[in-house]
Amino acid sequence: MSTITAKLLAAGIAMTFVTEAAATEWNVSVWGKRRAFTEHIHKLAELVEEKTGGEFTMNISYGGLSKNRENLDGISIGAFEMAQFCAGYHADKNRAITVLELPFLGVANLDEEVAVSHAVYAHPAVAEEMAQWNAKMVMTSPMPQYNLVGTGDPRDELSEFDGMRVRATGGLGKAFSAVGGVPTSVTSSEAYQAMESGVVDTVAFAQHAHLSFGTINQADWWTANLNPGTVNCPVVVNIDSYDGLSDAHRAAFDESVDEAIDHYLANYGSLLERWDSVLEEKGVQKVMISDDELAKFREVAGKPIHDAWLADMAAQGLPAQELYDLVFSTLEKQRMSN
Template sequence: MRYGLMLVMVAGLSAAATSVSAQTLLRFADYSANRGIRAKFVQEFLSRIEEGSEGRIQIEQHWGGSLLPATEIFEGVKNDVASLGTVTAGYSPENLFAYRVGDLPVRNPKEVPGALALYELATTNPIMKEEFDSQGVVYLLNYSVGPIQMICAGEPLRGVDDFNGRKVRATSDYGKIYATFGAIPTSIPLPEAYQALDTGVIDCSQAYGYVVEAYKLDEVAKSFTEINGGTIQSNGIFMNKAEFDALEPKDRQLIVSLGREYTQKIAQAIHDRNAAVTKKMADKGIKVVQFSEEDLARLDEASKPIIDEYVSEGTARGVDAASLVAAFRREIATQNKAYKQ
């Protein structure tokens, strides 16, 4: 009887030990604070992984750059300092040339179709997949901010000619594009935009609806222009490939499935917030205007040199960037037809 009981106890201890040893601890790194729309859904995404794995995976979350700063997260994931983390292509341009296609100034006016277009490209396009595989990382999901808009302290930008002589805060290549129409780009950080608009240091600031709300830019603005052209979209979550491959097949499939689901959820939430904030501004008397198709066509024309430069850089790297840009445009069109936002 005692011998049988001992066998049961040993078996139980063995099972418990197996359970403990099978648990995987992942370290997640993000450079932003754990608040706001994106952070809310990222935390939910990570919790869903833990729950769906039935305890096999636990995720330790490091926010606000506490594990790695923004400029080091990609290398940190690549070298397994972090198991997974939020990566912005602009901080690792040499490593993520192909992924940077999502930041190009191509027509991409809707949050959900745009996010899904880049997601599909990143998970199916051979050039993109080779870029990730060769560096030992796995792409999991994409973030969306929405199309780039402009908030102004004075009269609205009704068209591209209204950029002439305006001091504008613009990021990425968009400052160069607006400069072709006479704008004076500035590199003021977003947290300083409120004071800059209020004191006349700048006339307009690049913004999205939810950013206007977060930084209270509507308090010092009289107009908001919905350009609805391009966006900056090469931001998402990447995972160390060795750690991903070491997971059980069902857990890998879980993460992949949740990645697509949350790419769409985050984009939809951003769309809803952007729309709500724009309506709120209009209701309080801020003039809201939209660019015409003619003005968008002129923006497209002014954007061509930047896209050509990207293609030339690809040629120097031995990458067919022209086909990548074409594939991205096709995917945006496909997603816009499939998803009526």
């Protein structure tokens, strides 16, 4: 081999190593299928790839890497670099953020949901608890208030919730229990089958999930204004993977989060605008619950559950009152800024 050939070969090998060293490829674990709930993740991946000239890419896997209830475990062992999970799937692993799943917090829209979620995520107690799973909070997956779809006669009075079998997790499950409901925490992917087979009478979801998981196709009615609360589903990254990013890649990632959330909000807004036409198209009755019945629901399933959460979390050594107050002070601040 000539000296020139050897030098060219060595240069080629060196270039390969440089290219490989500069490239970052992350695996991202989500579930179900692409929908409004995951649009910010796709947007984040798109922005990061664009800003790094294709050097930083993300492979988004729908169920191929982990089950949805095991995503936080997968992050903790570095099985993948980024994932989405819902607090209610394993409340014992993410106790601090379950404040965001308390029923009847009064969050009125998605902008407020983003504000309160990100304020709580930034609290040191949350960062400390997530660090136990080698996880760092990135952004929320803001969802509107959950409402029920159900089969049979509409349930528009509190007394009719007694014995109602409902798919609901976290604080929502506690709220329905308080009024005599029987919650089951089957995963979102199993909700349609549970409804079809009669395991549950009703399913509590945000609008996109009723569409995505097909429960709207089993429904006879939908509660338009029950608004008992919502679930909180963060996107997290593995701390080691995040810390291992080059300065340029980390900057591209960090500065893309707000843009990804803005895209999510715009996309979800268009879904909410066409929701009434979806109900009409599928022949689903829109049920409005009276103010008196709503007041009864809040009295039974609001403050008592909040008080129990505060006592329980404080007993476990968490700054419960601080986290709880942060939700309401953030709501107030957000409304003043509007």
